[in-house]
Amino acid sequence: MxxxxxxxxxxxxxxxxxxxxxxxxxxxxxxxxxxxxxxxxxxxxxxxxxxxxxxxxxxxxxxxxxxxxxxxxxxxxxxxxxxxxxxxxxxxxxxxxxxxxxxxxxxxxxxxxxxxxxxxxxxxxxxxxxxxxxxxxxxxxxxxxxxxxxxxxxxxxxxxxxxxxxLDFSIALTFIALLVLSVHRRSDAWAAVAAAGAVIPALILPHKLGLLAAAAVGIACGLFMARFDGKPQ
Incomplete structure (x- = not known):
């Protein structure tokens, strides 16, 4: 118990x-x-x-x-x-x-x-x-x-x-650790991959908006793939 x-x-x-x-x-x-x-x-x-x-x-x-x-x-x-x-x-x-x-x-x-x-x-x-x-x-x-x-x-x-x-390198390490801890399902992994793929081309946007754009792509992908979580491949 x-x-x-x-x-x-x-x-x-x-x-x-x-x-x-x-x-x-x-x-x-x-x-x-x-x-x-x-x-x-x-x-x-x-x-x-x-x-x-x-x-x-x-x-x-x-x-x-x-x-x-x-x-x-x-x-x-x-x-x-x-x-x-x-x-x-x-x-x-x-x-x-x-x-x-x-x-x-x-x-x-x-x-x-x-x-x-x-x-x-x-x-x-x-x-x-x-x-x-x-x-x-x-x-x-x-x-x-x-x-x-x-x-x-x-x-x-x-x-x-x-x-x-x-010590500034610890910032990147911290967020990498957070990403690893957050991935528990297939939709989580797909969201991370989609955001990573979108962030590089999105860096051309001004005022760091590329980060928000990449996050939006990751969220959209994760929501779409969530319907397949728990289903047999």
Whole structure:
């Protein structure tokens, strides 16, 4: 029998998230260093990790800050980068529908890339127990803590990190790990392949719109191929 208690589900979520911190911590260090380099005050760098709480969108925010981009453009751009979170919300909505609003608001705040990747298999394929949302709470809380601490570390000791460490490569590794964790069905694999095939030619689009175009292609392909999931080949 599956043990279903808030504590057991929360700790299971923590364990599922911990391996992903190997990519998250260097990512947070990079943002801390980048934020200071473009002139963001140290307190604002740390605060943004709580307010924005999205690695890629925070990097974009820092770059736009450094380029003295008008505030409305900055807000709009960061919002576009974070549109992927709507997809995460849609994917978990049916499993969290019965929760009260206070829970939905908390989990929505914590529902970022790594937390979603670690939790979706449990929500989608695991037993429909009353406390399964604590699993997502565990992944999200672990990610939030690791992200805040690594950003703070980047602010405090970032300048002492040798450039030869090439921590920026961890960003790509983090998202590769997320992709691997997210592929559980044939439709997932087809969506990833379609998006990968579309992203190169779409890079000619301005304002990073190529990434959104490739994502749209991947979503469309995944939705089409989902009808064949579970059917014999």
């Amino acid at each position: 599956v043990e279903d208690s808030p504590r057991s589900e929360f700790l299971a979520g923590v364990r599922a998230e911990l391996p992903l911190l190997l990519g998250v911590v260097p990512f947070g260090l990079i943002f801390g260093v980048l934020g200071l380099a473009v002139g963001i005050p140290d307190w604002a760098v740390v605060l943004s990790s709580s307010l924005i709480f999205g690695g890629s969108s925070q990097v974009v925010f820092a770059q736009l800050w450094g380029a003295a981009t008008p505030a409305p453009v900055t807000v709009a751009t960061v919002g576009v980068v974070n549109l992927r979170h709507l997809l995460y919300s849609a994917a978990v909505a049916e499993y969290l529908r019965a929760l009260p609003w206070r829970w939905k608001l908390l989990l929505a705040y914590l529902l970022t890339d790594e937390a979603f990747a670690a939790a979706i298999k449990r929500l989608r394929d695991g037993p429909a127990t009353p406390h399964r949302h604590y699993f997502l709470l565990g992944t999200g809380a672990t990610l939030w803590t690791g992200w805040q601490l690594s950003t703070l570390a980047g602010v405090l000791v970032g300048e002492a990190i040798p450039p030869t460490w090439s």
